[in-house]
Amino acid sequence: MADRSELADFLRTRRNRLRPSDVGLPDGINRRAPGLRRQEVAQLAGISVDYYIRMEQARGAKPSRQVLTALARALILTVDERDYLFRMGGENPPTVVGPNRTVPQSVRIILDLLATPAYVVDASYEILAWNDPAIPFIGDLDAHPDHERNMVRWMFIQAGDHPQWSDESILHFARSTVADLRSAYARYPGNPVLARLITELLGTAPRFADMWNSHDVEVRRGHNKRIDHPALGLLEFECQVLHISDTDQRMIVYCATPGTPTDTAFRTLAAARPTAP
Known part of the structure; x- marks a missing residue:
């Protein structure tokens, strides 16, 4: 079951921890808030700004798996964070296809x-x-x-x-x-x-x-x-x-x-x- 309030808080904290340079955007000047702006996250995820704002306000429709996947990619989430995002969004985490063979x-x-x-x-x-x-x-x-x-x-x-x-x-x-x-x-x-x-x-x-x-x-x-x-x-x-x-x-x-x-x-x-x- 989706937890809109927790999903909203989680998105907000993940957005605030990122710098624009982390996602390939210029840092710029006169940024009033830490982290990325809402419109920057929406742009990176390929969704509308209004839709994303409603998610951070715990309003609107339940996000689809495609939206959650795009947000996980835009916010550079770890595997654990991605799985948490899906669960708070009311979806089962993605199934991993096979064992990872790439050694860090x-x-x-x-x-x-x-x-x-x-x-x-x-x-x-x-x-x-x-x-x-x-x-x-x-x-x-x-x-x-x-x-x-x-x-x-x-x-x-x-x-x-x-x-x-x-x-x-x-x-x-x-x-x-x-x-x-x-x-x-x-x-x-x-x-x-x-x-x-x-x-x-x-x-x-x-x-x-x-x-x-x-x-x-x-x-x-x-x-x-x-x-x-x-x-x-x-x-x-x-x-x-x-x-x-x-x-x-x-x-x-x-x-x-x-x-x-x-x-x-x-x-x-x-x-x-x-x-x-």
């Missing part, structure tokens, strides 16, 4: 600065970016096409009698991963990438099918991991999951307890990374 440049900088293995995955568990210390764990993915970089596919491609399935921690990780994938499936209904992945695994991986058919749902959280690495030996660390705002991406960071052999191994990997010329 700032996140890539953080990856390169980390002295521990780390990588970024999207909601379908495709690895999008990684740092050099992560290569001994996930491989040199530059040599593989995008569709071969999926962590869920890697996990369930193993045969049902593979030794990994006798490890209770791996089973727990697999179940929680499938539950998280189901959550993503609900967020992106009809997305062809997710649909193909799930259909493929339902037909080729009986263990995945059993876990999928349990209908468990959860969002990925951190967990402890123990690996007997062929080159680095026994490693014990926490996989910390950092959610990247406005992208539905996660950065997976391997965190070892300071002073442990695993910490020493991670530091050795970081020291061995190539330096820029």
Whole structure:
């Protein structure tokens, strides 16, 4: 249900926080009020000034989805703000078509600065970016096409009698991963990438099918991991999951307890990374 009073207040505060230069307009002089003028917002959104004024006065007809979309764009709203605008306008927020695969440049900088293995995955568990210390764990993915970089596919491609399935921690990780994938499936209904992945695994991986058919749902959280690495030996660390705002991406960071052999191994990997010329 629309809340005209809250919608009016929200539009007014979002308009007042913007400078003309933020939206490509000249700042000018002798502006009596902070932020954009009502007529500037109306112009940017492609609606009449009178219509917009009535919205800020909590009057007039209920805004359409097209109007709300145009206002979200004109006011440079974040995803959360856009969803709030739609709800106050009496509409369901827009459905996101599919997982975001564009890694923000700032996140890539953080990856390169980390002295521990780390990588970024999207909601379908495709690895999008990684740092050099992560290569001994996930491989040199530059040599593989995008569709071969999926962590869920890697996990369930193993045969049902593979030794990994006798490890209770791996089973727990697999179940929680499938539950998280189901959550993503609900967020992106009809997305062809997710649909193909799930259909493929339902037909080729009986263990995945059993876990999928349990209908468990959860969002990925951190967990402890123990690996007997062929080159680095026994490693014990926490996989910390950092959610990247406005992208539905996660950065997976391997965190070892300071002073442990695993910490020493991670530091050795970081020291061995190539330096820029």
